[in-house]
Amino acid sequence: MFQSLDKYRSMIRINKDVPSMPFIILGAILLFLGFIGVVRVFWQGHEAVYGVTRQVPWGLLIATYAYFVITSTGLAFIGGLGHAFGVTVFAKMSRRIVLLAFIILLAGFTQIGMELGHPFRLLYLFILSPNFSAPIVWMGLFYSIELVILAIELYVVFNPSGTNHKVAAVLGFFALLVGIVATSNLGFVFGSLTARPFYHGVYFPMYLVVSGIAGGAALLMLIYNIIYKFNVPDFYSDAMAGLGKLMGICLGVMIFLLSWKIVSSLYTQPQDSVEAVTTLLKGPLSSHFWIGEILLALCLPVALLLISRVKNLKALGMAGLAFMIGMFFTRYDFIVAGQLPPMRAGLEGAGVETIAGLVQYSPSVGEWMVFALGLGLFLFLYFMSERFLVLDEQTRQ
Amino acid sequence: MIGNKMTRRKFLGISAASAAGVAFAPALTRVVRASEKTNDYSILPKGKREFIASNCDMCVNKCGIICEVVEGKLHKINPNPKNIKSRGMLCAKGNAGAALPYSPDRLKTPLLRTGKRGEGKWKEISWDEAFKLVAKNLADLKEKYQNRSCVAFASTEGFQEEFYYYLVNSFGSMNTVRHTTLCLSSNIQGWSSVFGVFPDADLQHAEYVIMLGSDRAQALITPDSVDFQRFKPKGQKLIVLDPRFTETAAKADRWYPVKPRTDQAFVLALINVIISENLYDHAFVETYTYGFEELKNLVVEYTPEWAQAKCEIPADEIRQIAREFAYHAPRSVIYPGRRSAFYPNEVYIRQTFAILAAICGCWDTIGAVVPKSSVKLNMHNVIFPFFMLSQPRVDKQAVGLVKDVVPDSVACPMVGTGLPVDSCAFLSEKDGSWGSFREAVLQDNPYPVRGFFCFKQNPVQSVPNVQKTLTMFEKMEFICVIEQQMSDTAWYADLVLPHSTYLESWDPVHNLGGIEPIVEFRQPVIKPLFDTKTMFEIAGGIIHEMVKIPSLWDDIEPADFEAFKKDILEGVLDKPIVEYIQHQVLEYPGAFEELLKEGFYTPDGGKARYGSTRNPDFRFKTKTGKIELFNERYKEFGLFPLPKYCEPSALPGPDQYRFLVGRTAWNTHTSTQNNPYLWEIQKENTIWINTAEAKKLGISQGDEVRVKSKVSEQTIKAYVTEKIRPDCVFYVNGWGRQSPWMSQIYKRGASESEILEDVLDTISGSMCMHETFVTITKI
Amino acid sequence: MKNPNLQAALALKNIFFCLGLIFRYPDETVYTEIRQKLEAFDGFFSEYGEGLPPLPRVSDLQGEYVSLFVNNKGFVPALPYASFHMDQGQLMGRTYFRIRHILEESGFRLDASAPELEDHLSILLESCAALVRIIIEKNGDSSKCQNANAGLLELRSCMEHWVDDFAEKVTLHASMDFYRISSEALKNFIHDLDNIFNQVLGVNQKNSHITEVNR
């Protein structure tokens, strides 16, 4: 009996030096709020609890879903680099990478599960009646595969009898690949909407993947700073620097893509697209855009990376924090901005209410509560793991 | 929600013990074993779907409907595609009628007031008690005032109204007031002064149509609203004059925002051009009309230039319209329309229309203005007793009584010295004039009126100057209202009797005159939900109680009383209403079966009828028997016999706007706003203000403004638009209820009847709806 | 359950009937009956509410009843029809037909002389009383009173959906205590019915097979 416990000693331990308790408590509180939200949704129905409307059918929960799952695939990408492409600097982080990717993907699934009116129907209809022309089917398929791969990977990296590196490499490769495919399909869920020129095209499949990788790097940089109380050991400096560089490249690409998105929208002013971009630049979403999307997600991280020359690990943590906050606005903005230009003008009799030519959306308390569920789930599960699991295989061994 | 005590409770406590021993009176049980009694519990077999033809009653049009009833529940009201009057259409209101029987706010049982009037304290009573109560009050009032006319009876038109008149005539009051002086009295009076009748327009075939102040696209009238767009002949021209850019104006070839109250000047100028350019129909004028020379002399001065100065329509265009109208004659229509009086000279405005039609020969021929034909129905020959104690109408001698509500224009030479003293003021004795009737009652002159009956009319909402109506109510010792919903009027009643909806009852056959005459009728499509009755049953119930009270019959011959019982009670009201209906169509074999199947009947397949009066020997219902361009009867009464133009006696002041009334296609006056399916189309009314004026006043779209007239002030949101003349404002009727109506309507928008002043048209006694001037201020 | 607690079941039946009387128009007969029998329900009212509702004079009670439940200026403050609450503010919606079906299935119908709809609160409560009576008569043999069991549960869940709203509206608009206290007690009682049915009649979701009709 003790022997069998022994076997897991390499995995289970109480980490007192990791500041996990506040996050666990925070996570529990958020989970509780989320639970109330879920009860309300079951009791009163989606329509009563959520702020989404006929004109803006996708709201906060789609944004938070994207926020979580895209970050997850970014993490899987980084993990895959380590395992499959021999970018060994990240190998020492693999337990945390896989764990984070898995948990945050679960958090994402809570969001879509609460957003869908009939989540359980989905489970069998995806098998009985799939429409292969629908991007959602592919997105769902690949994210499901991703979850399975991550689960297996989780088993492999935590295998008490030691990680089988060959298997890990194969899994890592597939996690990377499937993650990219899944996220670009998520992008295509929007990219396929010809009705809405702001979404339509290849921009979002690309932008989501790149920003997801940046998000994975940012989250890792932030998490490492948190668990080492902003004093990350030198052991990780090469990995952190690698993350910083990876993030820097991604930020560069993001700025490049975003600039062209804006320029192309403004230049020939394709209908709707320019309206959507204008909501970001000077419309109802402008504060989100300039403070969240531009300052926090792009400018501040770039500045921190440049000033610190990717060497100051605290700066990397701060860059990660700024990016993760900014990215939340980025995800929200892209979901909402594309839907604010109405499909029909708000004329009398049209049944469409517009202000300055735009329909309105703001998340309801219920939607925030469901977001709290996802965030709470992430914080709770992850920091419980930090508290009770051995995540730094290399240092402790 | 529930305390601890609740969740851990065991129901078997001592508390329950005493309850267990109670034995309730078995007679109180209403949920009974299905086998105990048999009755027609389900009115239709399970799952059965039926299509039942009937007739709509959401407004006055009486369109054909086919009701889809599933398991006894009305699912949908469809139009009847075969009905020639409604041309197979059904409007928003007609569709929304399917919600009417299922409105939870409807009256469910007779209610007797127990608190103060208007306080809202009621008790339920049985129909038997209600009938007894009515009879007793009628008897008491008759005794007390020794005058049967001390009880007034108000009603609005409808299939069951004739049974209301069974009640009125059985009591013997002369004081009846119908809706017409709020509606179309002046219009009928004006056209009849020329042709003796009020005609229809053959819009299906007219090549040229002038519509003045009729919004046929929104104020729906079948078949006109259908014909003027659906069947309009290729190349037909539509000229619309309206201070507002209405939906009808949007359909017009030319729209003129005519200056209010000057429509007559425009038409007079048309006549001037047509006569001076010799464009009139010489043969027709010669053969059929009377007084052409007088007319010719009158209109000499009314040149297009003169008219341009009045109505702000360029003289050139007036000339052009006149020539076009004459060119297309007789397929030219100056549209009679159906609307209430707008101005004190309303009858003359309408007389002018009719004269234009007459001199161009646009009469009783295809594409012209055509007298209504009708299907002859078999009357029930009932003769009501002559009661000694019935005094003439209270407003019979209206002179002096109404001086407060008639504008100075009565001093205008065309009207002479005052109101006519004869019933020519009214369409018929029984219609009355709300304005002069109310004044007479308020002044107790010449005698007191102390009882008030109301059948489906809502004077508190529909008669301008509400305060006067309420003051009149205060004089009443007994008010009884027969209604479907707790209307504002019912709220002030002593006794409220719930009437069944048109979907739950048999209605007698009605003959609808028109170019294509038709008879319409109603049959129940569903079982009544509540303890409601129809006027037929109510009249029968009350009269039965009346005959039990000897004092009610002491001013007639005993023999007459016996005859009355035999004819009225046994002959009509005691029999099933179906027999009444069958008797009405007795002359047409198979008609009743056809009515049941189709919901309407036409003896000749609904063919259009033209030319019945185009016969030189035909006697028109005018004094001379001719089409009177010069009205002999008006002359006799001291009225100006020709449509002389008179300047308005009152005009808006510098800061004032003329208040306009109008309709929407989704509400009938004040009666349908709380239907949820109609409410969602329009949730409140807004006041139309011209863009330039709004700018001057500093008002922007959606601002709250205060509207103030002589009698009241209202607050309402502004609708800033180009669609209205700068000197006018407008909001639609039916909102701004003071009382917590349905929560949706309560205090939403502004009330029309509150803001309107009571000004009477001098001949027909109609309320003039465009004679209220208001100031607008931003709040 | 083999033997329903007879005493408690009788009490339950009577409480239903009593509440049915209370929410019925108080004509002279009904009023007299309430006045005579109300005392016996003292325990019930103190347990579920503030004690016995004070019975006003008959004329006041009638006025209050009409203005709360029958007709008022334009709208009725607290509509006692299940369909109104369950089916978008209209009478005779799906719920009405469902309730009629429940009655028919259990061998009941509304007496033809009652000019009311089957989903009127007072009739629902009286129907509950009738169904409890069936269960008592059949000695709780669930094979013999399946329909009654199922009907009771469904009527309960129907009333549970709107009794809060109803009680709230009554409290808001009532000018005297009688209906306010009664509707509060009704509300608490309905919310406790799950528990009571289980305890007293042994009726719960598990042993009932609701016969679904084609809605």
Next chain:
Amino acid sequence: MADKQYAIVLDTKKCLNCKACTVACKFENFVPVGDDTYRIWVTEMPLQGKFPRLHQEYQPSQCQHCENAPCEKVCPTKATFRTREGVVLVDYKKCILCKACMAACPYDARFVSDLHEAVEKCTFCMHRVSEGREPACVETCPTKVRVFGDMNDPASDAARLLSSRQHYQLKPEKNTRPRLFYLA
């Protein structure tokens, strides 16, 4: 091509803006009262000109029953499908309420129905059509703005109007190929 191909041809010049169609639709199809719940609508197009030279049109509309239906493409469970007659329908039992179709529809023709617990929209009243009756909005219209019929039957009123009159479709740039044709 034996199948019928249903279409609605609209002569909006005849529209009175009376809203009969919208109310008829609600009753016929159990569409609840509510600001977001409607299958068809009548838009008052922008007022053109300055007082007193004004012009205004009214445009009734609804689901366009596109031949190239974006909603059908993005529906993950084939809940949205096109019938052989070219009518776009929703199988409520298959709808997972992902609302992709609502986002994809360029005409804002769909909404979430509490009754069906699914996304719903105009069905061309197929339950009536199968009984030989016209869609409720078509039947009730006073001026018969809408004409419903089979495009494959040259004798049908709809086909005749299409072949004899100029017409346009809404948002042609989306290449949805609507089955609602507006007469010019």
